Amino acid sequence: MGKPAVSTPSAAGKKERKKSGKGARARSAVKYKLFTPGPVQVPGYILDELGSKLVYHREEAFSKIFASVQKGLQKVLVTRNDVFVLTASGTGAMEAAVVNLVSPEDKVLVAISGKFGERWRELCIRAGAYVDSLTRPYGESVPPVEVERHLLAADTVKCVFTTLAETSTGALNDIKAIGEICRRLNRILVVDAVAGLGADELRTDAWHVDVVVGGSQKALAVPPGLSFITLSERAWELVQRSKGVRYYFDLQAYRRFAAKGQTPWTPAISLFYGLDAALRRIAKTGVVRYWNSHKQMAQFVRGKMKRLGLELFAAKPSNALTAVKMPVGVDGAKIVEACKGEGFLFANGQANLRGKIVRIGHMGPVSKSSMTRALACFRKQFLKAAGRAH
Numbered sequence: 120m121g122k123p124a125v126s127t128p129s130a131a132g133k134k135e136r137k138k139s140g141k142g143a144r145a146r147s148a149v150k151y152k153l154f155t156p157g158p159v160q161v162p163g164y165i166l167d168e169l170g171s172k173l174v175y176h177r178e179e180a181f182s183k184i185f186a187s188v189q190k191g192l193q194k195v196l197v198t199r200n201d202v203f204v205l206t207a208s209g210t211g212a213m214e215a216a217v218v219n220l221v222s223p224e225d226k227v228l229v230a231i232s233g234k235f236g237e238r239w240r241e242l243c244i245r246a247g248a249y250v251d252s253l254t255r256p257y258g259e260s261v262p263p264v265e266v267e268r269h270l271l272a273a274d275t276v277k278c279v280f281t282t283l284a285e286t287s288t289g290a291l292n293d294i295k296a297i298g299e300i301c302r303r304l305n306r307i308l309v310v311d312a313v314a315g316l317g318a319d320e321l322r323t324d325a326w327h328v329d330v331v332v333g334g335s336q337k338a339l340a341v342p343p344g345l346s347f348i349t350l351s352e353r354a355w356e357l358v359q360r361s362k363g364v365r366y367y368f369d370l371q372a373y374r375r376f377a378a379k380g381q382t383p384w385t386p387a388i389s390l391f392y393g394l395d396a397a398l399r400r401i402a403k404t405g406v407v408r409y410w411n412s413h414k415q416m417a418q419f420v421r422g423k424m425k426r427l428g429l430e431l432f433a434a435k436p437s438n439a440l441t442a443v444k445m446p447v448g449v450d451g452a453k454i455v456e457a458c459k460g461e462g463f464l465f466a467n468g469q470a471n472l473r474g475k476i477v478r479i480g481h482m483g484p485v486s487k488s489s490m491t492r493a494l495a496c497f498r499k500q501f502l503k504a505a506g507r508a509h
């Protein structure tokens with residue numbers, strides 16, 4: 120017979136304290152600020168909203184926040200159409216776009232300028248589509264005339280998938296020009312704006328973009344977990360006809376529930392509050408000014424890089440992030456590692472770009488003083504890695 124497995128209140132309390140002490144240590148072990156291209160540092164006024172409230176999602180209180188978020192997202196996307204919030208990271212909204220628009224054996228065009236463009240291709244292949252890929256080398260943007268050439272050669276292509284800000288390279292695509300071509304040739308344009316949304320100019324309706332997807336953890340500076348999708352009437356017509364298999368991401372269900380201020384499944388209610396705080400702040404600033412603040416931050420970062428003699432990886436860069444090329448013999452991964460130790464987290468290049476580029480995220484309301492400190496650390500570690508004194 121062993122001792123009963125009951126501890127005295129004081130012993131239990133001690134154990135609890137010990138446990139939470141450990142937890143606190145584990146949390147405080149993360150001693151860096153995020154300068155990564157998503158997730159980004161979340162400001163206090165957004166964090167404060169997350170833990171405070173929980174309402175029932177079939178109740179009026181939720182419909183209120185739903186309506187407020189809807190209005191805020193329409194402003195950021197510059198659209199009059201509904202915007203749906205999904206409980207999923209950005210890739211979830213990409214998948215939602217594909218399974219709602221693409222039927223097996225459909226022909227689609229994917230205009231690719233990096234890793235996220237490749238994700239569209241993979242999703243479309245899984246959906247059973249015949250995929251025509253227009254691929255540019257990493258660092259370049261998609262030339263709109265090439266999109267036009269591909270579409271003129273294949274009049275059965277229904278949808279064109281592309282990316283606003285290609286986070287793997289820092290390149291920006293000319294969505295306005297591509298939108299004009301797609302409208303003229305009567306094709307549905309689907310844009311991954313997960314990274315660019317809020318950072319780069321994007322006028323969904325005026326630029327004839329039929330479908331846009333976005334995510335919470337990039338330029339809106341909300342924690343990860345939510346993504347967004349909006350569709351034009353033309354796109355809805357295709358959704359109604361398409362035979363892609365969907366359940367959780369069935370956008371027609373989202374549309375039915377949106378009419379009463381709800382989502383079909385239990386939403387990430389706490390994140391809605393964070394998102395609402397972010398969107399209200401952006402609405403107050405105005406979306407054009409929010410874009411401009413990203414442009415100014417991008418210029419500030421690029422000025423500092425130029426002074427170090429570093430070149431940008433992207434020929435036409437987005438305002439969401441700056442990818443800089445490392446000179447031969449300088450390992451960017453070492454700089455990233457050293458800066459992390461000093462409290463500033465940048466991102467490496469992905470796959471075979473690892474070490475060859477460093478990506479500096481400047482999405483969200485980053486302060487100039489905090490960026491100045493981060494870049495001073497980058498400078499120091501770069502000069503060290505390059506074997507130059509400073």
Ligand SMILES: *Cc1c(COP(=O)(O)O)cnc(C)c1O
Binds near residue numbers: 285315
């Ligand atoms: C971050 C990002 C995504 C989505 O990635 P998740 O990890 O699923 O949020 C998609 N496209 C681009 C361009 C991105 O930057």
